[in-house]
Amino acid sequence: MSSVTLRHIAAAATLVASLAAPASGLAADPAPQAAPLTLVGEKTSGDTTVILVEQTPKKPWETPEWAYPERGLTFFPEGPGEGKDRWAIGGIWQIAPMFAASYRRGLGSGFSVDARLQTIIMLNTLGAGAQWAFNWGPFSFGLMAHLDGYFGTIGKVLLSSQFNSTGWGVLFDPGAKVGLQVSSDTWLTLQWEAYLSLYQATNLGGLVISPKAAMWEGYGFTLVAEYSPKKQGVVYYGVSLYSTRSNYPVFFNVDYSPKHIVYLGLLAGYEF
DSSP states (O other), X not given: OOHHHHHHHHHHHHHXXXXXXXSSOOTTSOOOOOOOEEEEEEEEETTEEEEEEEEOOOOGGGSGGGOOOTTOOSSSTTOSOBTOEEEEEEEEEESEEEEEEEEEEEEETTEEEXXXXXEOSSEEEEEEEEEEEEEETTEEEXXXXXXXXXXXXXXXXXXXXXXXXXXXXXXXXXXXXXXXXXXXXXEXXXXXXXXXXXXXXXXXXXXXXXXXXXXXXXXXXXXXXEEOTTSSSEEEEEEEEEEEETTSSOTTOOOOOSOEEEEEEEEEEEEO
């Protein structure tokens, strides 16, 4: 090994040791952890070689403490990793409280598929869809689309009622997401979803009423926080703002007027 190489090694070791030493010089105080050093260059003058380095602390989202959960998340655009999946159960308040369940599985290359259910017995929605996401710096962006079928009834559930009304149809729900990790264990996702009714009909005591055409039902914004302190199970909670026709999501309402109503929604649950 050449003398120049030995001098390089010795100089680098001396520099690292001096940077890691406590500023106070007290032996009782632990030495602060030095930030990673990056070699910038070197200067040689005779028998002396000066190595130039600079400290480059990592960005928060690049540290192990901020690592993404191994199985991913349900709402965050990035979703589960390839071959990973998440089950989630919870509740959603949208005009009325409903039980909600969902399943999402990662396919790789940013793609994932999912299925979701919302029900309060008298109103039920079941759908499936796909999502694609990509990262840009600390942000995660996603595009999604779902196809949902629904069925609702009044009268057959409320046995004391003489009113008999049922509604059914198919919805197409495209949307977009943007997510950001705000701490080592919390992720925020802002979601926009549109609602397009491909077909809907309502049976009022034997009289079937249908607009006979696709209808723009409106849209909703949802802000969701996912909290996972141990990077395993995940607690989620959020709030939604909707602007929809008055017959959405109560599909047995036959008011097909273009007038829209604005209302709030809530959601919360747990991801396995």
